Amino acid sequence: MSFSWMAWTWPTAAFFGTIFLLLCGMAVWEYASPGGNPRIGVLRFETTRGDRLFLSLLGSAFIHLAWLGLVGPNLWWALALSVVYAIGVFRYV
């Protein structure tokens, strides 16, 4: 079966691979510590680990877009900022 119509590239394959690995990691984490660790953080409503991952990924996408629109095409700094943001979300949200 040919997947050439999907126009795969190495960077996009790595991107989806990372998302897949993140989801696998979350599944393992859930298996090791069931229940999703619900808590009320700085946003003042309950979030689980899955919510925090969703917020991290969605926020990272917007950080990259904002960087691209306001600063320029060098996205490594945006990636670094996104990692810091994700750590913040998992720690405080």
Add this chain to the structure above:
Amino acid sequence: MGRTWNNKAWFMVLPVLLLVAFSAIIPLMTVVNYSVQDTFGNNVFFWAGAEWFEEILHSDRFWEAMGRNLVFSAIILVIEIPLGIFIALNMPKKGWGVPVCLVLMALPLLIPWNVVGTIWQVFGRVDIGLLGYTLRALGFDYNYVNDPFDAWITVIVMDVWHWTSLVVLLCYAGLVSIPDAYYQAAKIDGASRWAIFRYIQLPKMNRVLLIAVLLRFMDSFMIYTEPFVVTGGGPGNTTTFLSIDLVKLAIGEFNLGEAAAMSIIYFLIVMLLSWVFYTVMTAYDAER
């Protein structure tokens, strides 16, 4: 006692996962792949990196369409949600009026989008349309073809006509599920009509209202067929919403890379706003 684990349910979910993979995940992956490349057809692609995203983010055309979409969705929610609640509150709860009202309410929902567009396109015409001709005869200078304000009014009224029923039916379902005991208790306490609505009916409708707001927001933010059939995005670009602009870019201009980048930004915005609506409404529900 240890918790019993039964993972058979995962196998039940598998068919849906496969279906979603084929209908949503694989196409989404393809769009992401297209968004970082350029193509002239024949399955030949050239790496473009983040260029298309940069171009979209600096494009006035995109932000203008986005602004129109946000204004449209806000107007739709402000009209359809209160109107839907009002109609549902005034619908009969028993007797022959119930099936009559339900059928009448369901009718607009059964009409396909393109047919709704065609109905309103003809209805609003000043030469042969009942609405356009009547408004002209009454002295209104109505013409949705060349007046942006009239075009907006037509598209909004059409959407209200088409989709308020959905809000009505959802609210009605919430209302009929309220046990009579609540109303009897309110009567004993001498509660006013407003107090009954505020403290009994509205809280009981909260969950269906959440679904109604989410559905109406997502649908209105992604609206395409009806305004495309009625106004074609005009006059000028005044009713060109994001989806119409996206189709013009992808099919009209065959600019697949840029259209894919625009789709992803569009998708992220829909996801963010839906998450905000969902979180705010569920947090409000939990507080009470």
